Amino acid sequence: MTYDETFPVYAAHVRKVTGGIAALLAAVSAVFFGAAYGAGVLLGAAFQIAFLSFLRAKYIKWSEEGKKPEDIGHKLIAYTGARLFFEIGACVLVTLAMGLAVFGFLAGLLSLTAATVVDKVVSVIKE
Numbered sequence: 001m002t003y004d005e006t007f008p009v010y011a012a013h014v015r016k017v018t019g020g021i022a023a024l025l026a027a028v029s030a031v032f033f034g035a036a037y038g039a040g041v042l043l044g045a046a047f048q049i050a051f052l053s054f055l056r057a058k059y060i061k062w063s064e065e066g067k068k069p070e071d072i073g074h075k076l077i078a079y080t081g082a083r084l085f086f087e088i089g090a091c092v093l094v095t096l097a098m099g100l101a102v103f104g105f106l107a108g109l110l111s112l113t114a115a116t117v118v119d120k121v122v123s124v125i126k127e
Contacts, residue, residue, distance in 0.1 A: 011056040015049050017115040022046075022108055029104055037104035040094070044108020047090050051083055052112065 022045030030038030055076055062072045087109055095102045 007059050008056050011052050011059075014112070014115050014119055015052050017119055018045055018049055018052070018111050021114050021118065022111040025107060025111060026104075029107065033101065033104070037101040037107075039098075040101045040104025040106075041108040041111070043094055043098075044091075044105040045111040046108070047087065048109060048112035051086070055079060 022041055026038040026041040026045075029041050058079070059072060059076065062075065091102060091105050091109070094105050
């Protein structure tokens, strides 16, 4: 492999942390607010994990094709910026089609943010 492995390694790590946080949050939500909230949390987190997996796969593909790091960065930023619209659409679809609690789904979407913060705090403590 001729590409920088920093982002793929980070993405793989954050996916695991996101999954752990989502599982914990889903369990707590299911106990206190009901199964619909717990399922919503899991679906929201699954969306974030799938999107992060997509970005990781694109990064690896573009790196192996020999694209410049600046170009890869610009494309990843564009995809990440568009993610908000995908999140809104997914939230509406899940809520309407499955009747799951919208707050649970939103909490699941925020699990990636929580995972990123937890990862940074842990890395600072380790240093």
